[in-house]
Amino acid sequence: MMVMLLLSLLALTLVQDPPQSEPTPAPAVTEEKEQGPLLDPPLRRLALSLRRAESPPEDRTNRFADDPAAAQLGQLLFFDVGLSGDGKSSCATCHRPDQQLVDGKTHPRGFNQIPRDTPTLHDVASHRWWGWDGRWDSLWMQALGPIEEVDEMAGDRLKVLRYLTATKELLQRYQAIFGTLPDLKSLPERAIEAGEPTAGWKALSEVRRRQLNRAFTNIGKAIAAYERTLRGPVTPFDHYLDALAANDLQVAAEYPISARRGLILFLGKAQCIRCHGGPMLSDGEFHDTGILTSGRTARDAGRYGGIQELRAHPFRSGGEYSDDRQGDRASRTERLQRDAALWGAFRTSSLRYLVGTAPYFHDGGMADLRSVIRFYTWRQGARPTGAGHSHQGETMLTRIRLTRQEEDDLIYFLESLSAVDSSSTPDD
Amino acid sequence: MTDFDSDNSESSESPGCIILGLVIFSLLTGLLMLLFFVGCQAPPAAVVPQGPGWKSWTSADGTYEVMLYIPDPAPLNQEFTAHGTVFKDGDPISEAVEVVFDGGMPQHAHGLAVPVETIRRPAGGFAAAGVRFHMGGRWLLTVDIIEGPHLERARGWVEIR
């Protein structure tokens, strides 16, 4: 399924704070030898804050989230082209299991044909918001979006339910988990046409529409249950962090020295950790980093539009189809406010599993990791400071001059966040 | 590690403030005992919170004293409840006074990613649940005190590492 969520881009955030408030200067790469394989505090503490979580966070909005039967049904649906409008595409069409759960493409969207990159689904359940613009606040809500999206699977909730009814195995599994499907007689062909409710759908009674929506959201919850099992593989960096935690010098020393130098840069001089912190190496929120297609003069509304979409959507965590309408997640969404300053802001991408998931950024505008690093360190390809960002002229990122060796080290480090053997070379 | 500094007052963690706090505490205690012995029916004096995480700010025009609690160290990427008490002329503000807590990173031109609502609590108290510092660095926290048409602001910085 062309799940339109998650990240993938790589983004090293070089954050500028006033000099008087700067923390103690971070150790330079030249001090690496003194750090040793296990690093010294406080870098070790910072590094350990990046340890992978044992399991994705609980999702109370989906009471089937950890139901194995639901996950099995979800797996079948994930690969089933019957959910699409033309019967030719499934979630797996864009999130290809043989390709790090991406298709390596960007996809034009909407009237303006704005490009959006396909993100990987590794660890997809660990996000805080879903979609580059955060228009979904649960994984099950996200799973339903692309099914009916014109530019993606172009399906329809009524067609999906009919397909389910007509497919014996799916129907049996569904009913075993969620109970009986609603009666599908005397329904219009589609509920949604070109993004708008059809006249036939609007003519149905409120009760009827709710029953059908409930069944459709159950499908999302099953797919989400499956997607929660899509844990990314353990990486060399994870092994290194385990060694750090255990004070295991021998195992820690197996982590390549260049990657360790890159990690020290990541935590220190380059200040990537400011935004790329935590187990997902992402703050989970939204920023305008100065990409030409972001910011207040860009055509893609990003988080500004995402918030409005989410607040108005019946499938949000505070809506009637959620299993935790009063919970923290619902409260978070209800507190969101539209804010033009978030126009063109996009979610901070996780830095896990970058190898094989190019291109990078929400618009797929960067083809390789070196381009990404130079975007952040030298501001290559970035908007001029302040231009289209805000009135205030404050700038999220400033140029920091990394040497070629430092760039190489950062790339080594980033590649160590993937389990896939990288074919990239430091010389581009 | 969390560093605080207010734009309008010394941090309550400074030795001077601690001594001052102890002196005030002693005086208040003495006063309370005196009132007790003379059988006075006056309400008990305000209890000024102290300890790790508690900060004391004065509002910009000096009208209010704001005691604000932020966990120490302030957590990164985790939601918590900021709470505190506001005093005016040494007494907790009345129930009719509105208090609004907020935060942001001016250097990065953003506020809290998810806005919080501040509720009033008895005895000059207030609380804002769901505060989350999603980025490391310098955060500017503000507490607005609103009485009728008038608003006055207290603010201070916190360094999230």
Next chain:
Amino acid sequence: MNLLWILFLWPGLNANPSAPATVAPTGELVSDLETHLTIGFPLVSRSLAPALPAAICALESGGFALLTQRPARLRFLSSAGALKEESWPLPDLFASPRGIQQLRRGHFIIIDRAGHVGEIDRQGKLVRMLPGPEGRWQAGALSRAPRGVGWLVTDLLHGKLHHLDPDGNVQQSWSGFIEPTGVCSVGDHIWVSDRGWHRLIRFDPRSQQPDPQQGIGDHGAAPGLLASPMGLCAVEDQFLWVSDRDNHRVQFFSGRGFSMHQFGIHSMLPREALGRLHYPTAVAYDEQAAVAAVIEPSERRVQLFGVRDPEVPVAAAELWQRVDLVSHYGRFWAIQPGGRLLVVSEPDSERVSLLVRDLEIPFELDDVGGPGAAPARFRTPMGVDFLPGNDPSRWVVADRGNQRLQMFQVAWKQQPPLRREPALVQLVRSVDMALLVQQHSSWQSSVPPRLAALACGEGGIIAVADDANQRILLLDRKFRPVGQFEAAGLLQEATAISADGSGFLVADAIGGSLLRFEQGQPQPEVIDGDCRMPVGVDRHPDGSIWYTNGANHSLLRIPPEGGEAETILAGGGTGERQLFRPRAVRIDEDGSVWVLDHGNHRGVVIDQNGALRHFGSEPYLPDGGVRMRQLKLQQQKLQEQR
């Protein structure tokens, strides 16, 4: 353009999800849409100087009818750009027209700022007066009601929209707007543009109440965002043009609120045309000719735009050069008396910036604001002035759309090299003036206050103009009421105020006078009762009074002993000794005169020796480095001096 894409609009990529997915709810394609989406080729520019264009509408027979102000006249313009030489004076009550709509019998209905509604013929003669809303109100915009039944008028004083029947009687009213500057009907829906909210508010009058919170857009420059939206014009009863005033562009929206197209580049030089716009306030559209007419009062002109060659790519500047990229130095600024600071109120970008002024090019230390109602944000910041006393430096801003005053301070210590320090400026306090007026018995009025010019005088007395009630309110530094100035018949609008010893000087652009108010005096002293359009004023240490005249782009000086004013700078142009739409004047203790040359996007300083210098803002694009290079050179110079 492939019209099929209309059916594939993806709402999340644009401003308003409640709007967009399709422009044609019934699914049919609209034949002329493709044409509308190519409008933007500059056809012709017609000067109306010295008159200001005030309102425009398309004629059923093709072409446009125009109303001007100063003088108030009716004129006609063909879609080919021919401006008929004949013009007809409007009835006396319509000196400041704000809207015009054609009636079927060839007559027009017009409205005036002062709240008059009337029907005129093609020679401008009054046929009849219509009653309109009761009581005092200020007309903002006029449109046909849905299905052509009656009229819609907006009231800027009360933030209201009224539906009038064909005879001008109020049928229904809606409130909750801040500054409803435009209105039109599209299908069954009413659309209101609100300059305070920077939104388009759409509602079905049969079943809904207008809800500005759910309006379309917010302050900004991206497609679908707006900066002071004003005139609206319906197209085919399915789409609408919007004068996106402070973005210096016109946007085209679908009936569901999806921004589909825009044209216009910001004029950086006076009267720069050929596709460039400067504060367009209204747009009319001749559907048959596919020509859009845009009026720009600041340029005294009307421009026509037609279909452009779709093969010719749109200039990058048209997409990028927007309100948030250019400083206009607003209408008001203040200098710290004897100090180093300059604060500039910039309503276009909803901010107030703080600069160090004793440099050749003032350096921006910080700014405060952003659009909205939260403390320290603004909805059209207006007058600004420093309070007496320098430690810390404090200043007060009139926040018009939020009906409040806000006080800021900065404890700035010089620490070379100069650098920007976000959050250097702190909010001290604010006061909700609407609430304060209600609470203070001698201030109460039926019309909520609308704040504009402001000055801080001796003892920290703050004088702020309340335009809606033709008075000046006085407060102390804790924002407590201490009095007011009123002068029936003398004071129409306090366009600019400055402290003058124990009193205040006031420039009244509407009344064309300079006044001096003193607490305890029942009437103001009339310094000059016939100075056309004074828009800025201040007292020089030598006792002379300096003021700017918006009518002829000049700076004048009245000698200490009185008498005829001497012209210091004059001429509406870009020359060194010229001004274009000058605004505030502030004079330092050392006698240096600071003039805000708004139309040239620059400041002009005349030092105590009479030497002149300029400083100004640069657009970030196409050469984003110009401003930074200037600042770096300046910083180097400063360091060398030290």
